[in-house]
Amino acid sequence: MKFLKKIVKFMIIITFIGVIFISGIYLYAKMIPKLDINQTGSYYLYDQNAELFFQGNGTSEWAKLEEISPYVLDATITIEDKDFYSHHGFDVLRIIKAMYTNIISGSYKQGASTITQQYAKNLYLEFDKTWERKIKELWYTIQLETHYEKDEILEGYLNCIDYGHGIYGIENASKFYFNKKASELTLAEASMLVGIPKSPSNYSPLVNLELAKERQLYILNTMLKEEVITKEEYDLAVGEELTFYGKKDKINLNTLMYYQDAVLDELESMDNIIETYLQKGGIKVYTTLDIAAQTSLEESIQENISDNEEIQVSGIMMDPETGAVLALVGGRDYNKSEYNRAITSKRQVGSIMKPFLYYNALENGFTASTSFLSQQTSFTLGVDNVYSPQNYNNLYPNKAISMASAIAFSDNIYAIKTHLFLGESNLVDTAKRVGIKTELEPIASLPLGTVELTNLEITNAYATLANLGTKNEPYFIERIEDMEGNILYEHKNTSEVVLNKSLTFILNDLLKGTYDYNMVDYTYPTNISIASLLTHDYGIKSGSTDTDNWIIGFNQDIVTSVWIGYDDNKDLAESDFKYSKKIFANAVENYLKDKETNWYDIPENVVGVVVDPITGNLATDESEHKKILYYIKGTEPSYTQEVFDEYEEKKEEITE
Numbered sequence: 284m285k286f287l288k289k290i291v292k293f294m295i296i297i298t299f300i301g302v303i304f305i306s307g308i309y310l311y312a313k314m315i316p317k318l319d320i321n322q323t324g325s326y327y328l329y330d331q332n333a334e335l336f337f338q339g340n341g342t343s344e345w346a347k348l349e350e351i352s353p354y355v356l357d358a359t360i361t362i363e364d365k366d367f368y369s370h371h372g373f374d375v376l377r378i379i380k381a382m383y384t385n386i387i388s389g390s391y392k393q394g395a396s397t398i399t400q401q402y403a404k405n406l407y408l409e410f411d412k413t414w415e416r417k418i419k420e421l422w423y424t425i426q427l428e429t430h431y432e433k434d435e436i437l438e439g440y441l442n443c444i445d446y447g448h449g450i451y452g453i454e455n456a457s458k459f460y461f462n463k464k465a466s467e468l469t470l471a472e473a474s475m476l477v478g479i480p481k482s483p484s485n486y487s488p489l490v491n492l493e494l495a496k497e498r499q500l501y502i503l504n505t506m507l508k509e510e511v512i513t514k515e516e517y518d519l520a521v522g523e524e525l526t527f528y529g530k531k532d533k534i535n536l537n538t539l540m541y542y543q544d545a546v547l548d549e550l551e552s553m554d555n556i557i558e559t560y561l562q563k564g565g566i567k568v569y570t571t572l573d574i575a576a577q578t579s580l581e582e583s584i585q586e587n588i589s590d591n592e593e594i595q596v597s598g599i600m601m602d603p604e605t606g607a608v609l610a611l612v613g614g615r616d617y618n619k620s621e622y623n624r625a626i627t628s629k630r631q632v633g634s635i636m637k638p639f640l641y642y643n644a645l646e647n648g649f650t651a652s653t654s655f656l657s658q659q660t661s662f663t664l665g666v667d668n669v670y671s672p673q674n675y676n677n678l679y680p681n682k683a684i685s686m687a688s689a690i691a692f693s694d695n696i697y698a699i700k701t702h703l704f705l706g707e708s709n710l711v712d713t714a715k716r717v718g719i720k721t722e723l724e725p726i727a728s729l730p731l732g733t734v735e736l737t738n739l740e741i742t743n744a745y746a747t748l749a750n751l752g753t754k755n756e757p758y759f760i761e762r763i764e765d766m767e768g769n770i771l772y773e774h775k776n777t778s779e780v781v782l783n784k785s786l787t788f789i790l791n792d793l794l795k796g797t798y799d800y801n802m803v804d805y806t807y808p809t810n811i812s813i814a815s816l817l818t819h820d821y822g823i824k825s826g827s828t829d830t831d832n833w834i835i836g837f838n839q840d841i842v843t844s845v846w847i848g849y850d851d852n853k854d855l856a857e858s859d860f861k862y863s864k865k866i867f868a869n870a871v872e873n874y875l876k877d878k879e880t881n882w883y884d885i886p887e888n889v890v891g892v893v894v895d896p897i898t899g900n901l902a903t904d905e906s907e908h909k910k911i912l913y914y915i916k917g918t919e920p921s922y923t924q925e926v927f928d929e930y931e932e933k934k935e936e937i938t939e
Contacts, residue, residue: 325565328546330572337449337543344454348438351453351465354473357511359441362477362502364398365509367437371428400424402440446476447483448618449540460488462528470516471523474502489529489618529618538581541613541623546570546759548626556763556771566771569762571607576600576874580610583870588615588862595850597624597738598866600874601842603746605776606755625738630848632741633732633826634693635833638748638790640730641686643713644701645786651793651912652899652920654683657696662703662727670727672699680805685899687912691796691808698730716781717747718754732826742835742844748791748822749837751883752782785886789913794822796896801910804897816868819875820882825864829854834863836871840880843871885913892919
């Protein structure tokens with residue numbers, strides 16, 4: 284009995300201390316300066332012309348509480364925080380109930396955040412995802428409760444919450460989804476909108492109408508159960524057929540949010556900037572976005588894959604001189620899938636790895652004329668280890684071909700012979716030099732692109748080629764300012780020369796052969812199908828695996844990449860391989876149509892020679908094929924250009 288009395292006494296003391304402690308926190312919060320909820324936590328994204336293209340949290344479309352449909356207010360409170368007007372920021376009973384439910388179920392099924400807590404999170408803590416953020420959320424919740432009336436908190440919450448598709452605030456959401464003011468929303472419309480913030484990627488009616496309706500019905504049932512609406516109102520709302528608008532007032536690009544997400548990813552890595560964002564009334568972020576490039580890329584995608592609803596796409600346009608990302612598409616429509624395939628998804632790159640192999644070859648004494656016999660070949664790599672690569676469609680020249688031909692036709696046998704001749708680790712080293720950060724294994728199949736990379740990673744590697752061997756890090760943010768115009772961050776160029784300029788020029792010129800009619804021989808160059816669409820010079824390489832199709836092209840002004848594939852990794856159909864090339868050609872040509880572009884100047888130590896590009900030998904009057912190829916002075920071909928395989932055989936005979 285005495286022990287029980289001690290326990291009770293101890294609990295009373297602990298409770299008393301707890302009450303004193305909590306009261307002290309609230310009192311301290313009341314004494315410190317009032318938080319400015321009208322500005323704090325807002326961020327504004329501008330394109331390279333300083334035009335605003337996105338506004339987060341802070342909004343010019345602020346709706347006062349009396350300008351919002353009562354149905355929105357009732358539905359929000361009922362479904363999010365029915366005791367909103369009676370608690371002081373935290374619903375203790377709800378927290379206990381949620382903990383019990385989650386423990387019993389063994390999973391996180393129920394949350395207990397109040398409207399005030401959610402508002403604090405949306406206002407100040409969007410980027411921070413640590414335990415420190417949780418503590419800050421509690422502190423900001425207390426400050427909001429001590430300094431603002433409940434109606435002010437509810438109004439602020441409804442004006443900053445995320446309704447999906449880059450839409451923040453109830454007024455903006457009302458106009459986007461229903462093309463009307465928030466004050467005009469019906470019960471059916473209001474209950475649909477109120478259901479979205481729980482998970483915009485799932486409950487937006489533009490993403491998943493079936494799930495959105497289920498969520499809407501759950502909200503209406505809860506409102507009826509809580510006697511917030513009548514049975515008659517419920518029946519009318521359930522029976523109302525909704526029509527969705529789905530358009531923004533300004534820039535109406537379905538892919539722009541992929542770019543915005545990439546900007547926020549970069550912003551999230553800047554800890555000092557985030558602290559300013561939390562505390563000092565918002566920030567202005569000036570990005571590298573070129574709306575013309577983004578528009579060209581999106582329009583080309585929409586035009587060229589409209590006949591296939593399942594296939595997915597990613598694309599990037601980058602300035603090779605700086606590494607600035609001008610446009611980025613992470614999927615065909617952000618409204619339907621927010622997964623950013625350009626910066627998150629790793630896919631097999633196929634033959635677009637080959638240019639780095641051929642740069643390595645040029646660096647080790649190969650020239651555009653260096654020849655190997657290309658025929659069906661099995662390579663013995665070790666005991667019980669035989670590698671038998673195949674050319675596309677099992678088509679082989681069955682003769683000696685030059686490096687120029689191997690690039691134009693994407694010949695796999697030539698590539699593997701080159702790779703094994705040089706040593707597998709050399710390609711790994713070259714890939715690292717040009718900016719590929721993924722760990723690569725020095726395996727025989729590496730030139731054929733069995734490695735998985737992100738689109739941004741491989742595009743940046745090609746930007747090194749486009750910049751004649753000078754590497755930059757890709758970036759999205761040029762400058763960040765606070766709301767008074769003070770510069771908080773400014774991008775600094777980190778250029779590094781990693782490749783020989785002259786050799787890179789030679790390689791880039793060889794990549795023009797992939798769409799050159801002069802290269803037509805036993806087969807066609809890999810990109811000949813888009814030759815008629817191109818009015819500018821580009822170095823281009825395409826690549827394919829069973830599940831992935833790529834094309835990357837560039838000149839000194841722009842690098843453009845396109846990936847095509849399925850999210851579930853199913854095999855591409857033969858008809859699917861047409862998409863990437865047409866998207867690339869239409870996008871880059873439309874973007875450059877009013878711009879002057881020039882191919883690279885010939886370096887002083889490089890000379891052009893008329894050769895037969897198929898064999899690599901000097902051209903004669905009888906040559907069927909003639910083309911100018913480029914060489915380091917002193918390495919030009921002779922009339923008796925030898926084939927490497929034949930040379931190796933002769934050397935073995937002499938040794939014997």
